[in-house]
Amino acid sequence: MYDGGKIIAGIIIGLALLTFPIWYTSGRAAPKPEVKLPVKEKECVQPGPYMKKKHMQVLDLWRDSVVRVQQRSYVAFNGKEYDMSLQNTCMSADCHAKKSEFCDRCHNYTGVVPYCWDCHIPPKEKPEEKH
Amino acid sequence: MNVILSLIVSSVAVFGLVVIAFVGVWGAHLEWLFGVVIPYLAVITFFVGMIYRVVQWGKCAMPFRIPSTCGQQKTLPWLKRTYVDKLDNPVGTVAVVGRMILEVLCFRSLFRNTRLEFGNGQEIKYKSAKWLWFGSIVFHYTFLIVLLRHLRFFTEPMPFFVPIIEKVDGFFQLYVPTLYQSGLLLGAAATFLLLRRVIDGKMRYISLPADYFPLFLILGLATTGVLMRYVLKADVVSIKELTMGLVSFRPVVPEGISVLFYIHIFLVSVFFAYFPFSKLTHMAGVFLSPTRNVSNNSRIVRHINPWNYPVKVHTYAAYEDEFREKMIDAGLPVEKGAPEPAKPE
Known part of the structure; x- marks a missing residue:
């Protein structure tokens, strides 16, 4: 090989950069996060699998509906009516009261930074109950 | 091959890949094959193939210096050389490195592209033609950003630069989930590069399925990615479980991942496996371009042809x-x- 030193150095640098996720993880995958589901309430405004994928679009719809059309009532898939409110409905004491045990788990795992909290204030959590 | 046939062959090939993944996962439930086995094989093919390529290139002798020189060569001390001359007619390592940096990061060869035009009567003009450079720099850099953004699926915790890239990329906070400009621009640039080949008669004449196929493949990748993120939605947590399983060599195939994801990852696998066999090797080859990476020192150093045998x-x-x-x-x-x-x- 001609200029073997330079070529091998180039290959090593290329390999090191392209295999970054492998040596950065080094065989230890963090476990999949588990969200804490509410104990009392059994049903959300839409079925679980739907919410898992599309909750951000439901919330976006709610925001537009409340802020732009003043329509605050949401009829859920099971016919129940809900007040469209992130803080008072979604995050009420009976449901997803703790941001750190529900929202943050998946968002942190998948690197999602929703801008809900630019305007909303998440319900207060007692510090000792935090994980 | 004529243009219609080339376009049909390459687009049908990409469509066929989509169908294979769809049937394989939706019909035959081969999640392990498409989610684990094929990605691993593809990545192995990529690395082995690329290293083989580079080593083969390294074995090629360079009997003489062939830098393309567009500036004043180093000569008598009173002949002035500007910075441009030093870059375009490099003598030392520093100048060569500078030239390579501009080539690799700024695509300077494309930037210097000219186009011959006829003026009045006999007049001939060489006009600067920057569209190819523009399209290709947008294409490559948005692709890089998209690739780096995907690190959120392959690292835990994420390295510091991923959230920064995501924040800048989603700067306008349009749509939910936040629209990433890089995705749109990548699609636009790839479409431009495709149309450029189809619309310009001279380009059409020299284009082959090997030129169209990677573009269709990349457009397919971008389309499935965009569909997954913005339209049909995907179970991101399960997908990350799968991808983290891949990088930690403890593969898992969680339930509830949509077929679309398997189509996406199959296209990605084909893309990686296709690298060493195609024009995409320019990713490594650009560093070994002899017209760029050698210094023009033929008059200073004696270069002996390595092919010379004892006569x-x-x-x-x-x-x-x-x-x-x-x-x-x-x-x-x-x-x-x-x-x-x-x-x-």
Whole structure:
């Protein structure tokens, strides 16, 4: 090989950069996060699998509906009516009261930074109950 | 191959890949094959193939220096050389490195592209033609950003730069989930590069399925990615479980991942496996372009052709030594005289 030193150095640098996720993880995958589901309430405004994928679009719809059309009532898939409110409905004491045990788990795992909290204030959590 | 056939062959190939993944996962439930086995095989093919390619290139001898020089060569001290001359007619390592940096990061060769145009009558003009450079720089950099953003699926915790890239990329906070500009621009740039080949007659004439196929493949990748993120949605947590399983060599296939994801990852696998066999090798090859990465020092350093083999030579002096007496006998002129007879003791 001609200029073997330079070529091998180039290959090593290329390999090191392209295999970054492998040596950065080094065989230890963090476990999949588990969200804490509410104990009392059994049903959300839409079925679980739907919410898992599309909750951000439901919330976006709610925001537009409340802020732009003043329509605050949401009829859920099971016919129940809900007040469209992130803080008072979604995050009420009976449901997803703790941001750190529900929202943050998946968002942190998948690197999602929703801008809900630019305007909303998440319900207060007692510090000792935090994980 | 004519243009219609080329376009049909390459687009049908990409569509066929989509169908294979769809049928394989939706019909035959081969999640392990498409989610784990094929990605691993593809990545192995990529690395082995690329290293093989680079080593093969390294084995090629370079018998002489062939930098393309567009500036004043280093010569007599009173002939001035500007920075442009130093870059375009590099002498030392520093100049070559500078030239390579501009080439690899800024695509300078494309930037210097010109187009011949006819002026009035006999007049000929060379006009700057920057569209190819523009399309290709947008394409490559948005692709890089998209690739780096995907690190959120392959690292836990994420390295510091991923959230920064996501924040800048989603700067306008349009749509939910936040629209990433890089995705749109990547699609636009790839479409431009495709149309450029189809619309311009000269480009159309020299384009082959090997040119169209990667573009269709990348458009397919972008489309499935965009569909997954913005339209049909995907179970991101399960997908990350799968991808983290891949990078930690503890593969898992969680339930509830949509077929679309398997189509996406299959196209990605084909893309990676296709690299060493195609024009996409320019990713490594750009560093080994001899017209860019050698210095123009032919007049300063003696370069010996590595192909030279030892040639059997018979010098004139040796020839004369061999035939001197016969030459003298024949009356031919000789450089050295006849050997003196040995003196008697």
